[in-house]
Amino acid sequence: MSKEFVPKLFSLLKKGISKETLTKDLLSGIIVGIVALPLAIAFAIASGVSPEKGILTAIIAGIIISTFGGSRVQIGGPTGAFIVIIYGIVQEYGTDGLTIATFMAGFIIIGFGIARLGNLLKYIPYSLIVGFTSGIALIIFSSQINDFFGLHIEKVPADFIGKWTVYFNNFHKINWYAIGIAVATILITLYFQKIIKKVPGSIIAILLSTIFVILFDIPVDTIESNFGNIPNQIGLPHIPNVNFETIQALIQPAFAIAILGSIESLLSAVVSDSMIGGKHRSNMELVAQGAANIMSSLFGGIPATGAIARTATNVKNGGRTPIAGIVHALVLLAIMLLFAPYAKLIPMSCLAGILIVVAYHMSEWKQFRSILKGNRMDIIILLTTFFLTVIFDLVIAIEIGIVLSSFMFMKRMSESVNIQGFSSENNNDEHLFDDELLDLPKGVILYEINGPLFFGAARQFQETITNTHLQPKVIIIRMRYVPLIDATGYQSIKEIIKTYKSRNIRVIISGIRESLRKDFEKNEMFSFIEPDFVVEEIHTAIKIAKKNL
Secondary structure, eight states, X not given: OOGGGSOHHHHHHHHOOOHHHHHXXXXXHHHHHHHHHHHHHHHHHHTTSOHXXXXXXXXXXXXXXXXXXXXXXOOEEOOGGGHHHHHHHHHHHHHHHHHHHHHHHHHHHHHHHHTTOTTGGGGSXXXXXXXXXXXXXXXXXXXXXXXXXXXXXXXXXXXHHHHHHHHHHHGGGOOHHHHHHHHHHXXXXXXXGGTOTTSOHHHHHHHHHHHHHHHHTOOOOBHHHHHOOOOOSOOOOOOOOOOHHHHHHHHHHHHHHHHXXXXXXXXXXXXXXXXXXXXXXXXXXXXXXXXXXHHHHHTTOOOOEEOHHHHHHHHHTTOOSTHXXXXXXXXXXXXXXXXXXXXXXXXXXXXXXXXXXXXXXXXXXXXXXXXXXXXXXXXXXXXXXXXXXXXXXXXXXXXXXXXXXXXXXXXXXXXXXXXXXXXXXXXXXXOOSSSOOOOOOTTEEEEEEESOBOHHHHHHHHHHHHTOSSOOSEEEEEEEEOOOBOHHHHHHHXXXXXXXXXXXXXXXXXXXXXXXXXXXXXXXXXXXXXXXXBOSOHHHHHHHHHHTO
């Protein structure tokens, strides 16, 4: 069996894990589990679902991703990137719609893995990733203004402009206690680990703010006032009633969840590889991510993926095998079973402060600024994706961003195709692509092509060759540096041959190796040009040209 589809944990268990490594994994797993708790609750609430759904997702997805994934140190669970998609689905289709979309997304991600698309997903442009990640960060920040300022707005609009319009109309309701708690949370979350490295600042902020609110009976919104009690048990798996219309409506957001989850999990795996000097199995990672989303949805959870921040925390605290990820999930399970009733007392403004810190780290403002100083095409992709994410919808942003990136790539590829023309009249001892001199007889033009002859470059190729002002008797098209010819490229060659045949000009094609010659046969090229006029070596082509002058 190929190692590509063997979970990393299985390979490591087969080799054996030392007692020292196991001890470090256990300690790291406990720390990461504590770090994950406030984030799981905050991500769920920001997504428009009840807080326990975030904890459930972190438990179920965390165990599956670590057990069956292709990374040594990946920590799975809910992440900020999904907030926008989840909120939109819940608003339109309810929690049942979210369950169905997550369930479908799981199978799509497994399909990506089985089709070995893990490596291809790495080629999505960085400017696109920064664009939608920065857009998501701004949306997360915007979604927390209500709780940060304690405005107590019951129904906040989903769209960005609508949100801020409502906020500005309600700023006279500011609760200064809420602002104080939120600001204190941000400062503690950012700076507490400079005092004690092993204890996450977010947990300290939650403990202090909750105790402060209870002791002094501070009038601020809490999880209990907004959502009621947090259950301390895991229910049985279930699938809601579905029909074809619902599936049809949810297929687009399901693909968005799948693409975003796949990209983020593989990015996290690549980042962690650089930190530990390892190498993940991208396709196995996708299969595990898909299975995690299927199981998470069955238990009423939300979409999950590899979490970059929690994975980095795992590595920094000594985690080196998937056991750390499993322990992190079990720690969350223990907390849910024992302390869930107390979590309802957490102030909403404290969670808002934690999410604003998350948004700041997600914003990638340094990379955003750096790309704005770079290539014009990258700037267009960055800004288009960013504004579409913020103003319209993440699904649209990803779709248009990928399409736009593809067009930009095709444009760059077509511009990279180099076509040079040589003849006895203009050769004058000119060198071709290599240091080589060729004796071209009078009446022969040689075109040397360097680059893939695909649909993006085919028109340029055809126009360059057919629009020559010279009147040759023979044209040699040299294709030794053409790695690829697609259907449009073959059609352009056929059109060139037909055009010159009608003007009684011979066409010879050089540089065609055996593998490319088979493609010529498949594309029926030899019904347009004689097989003897398709050769491998340029000197052979020149000899044939001399004979046909």
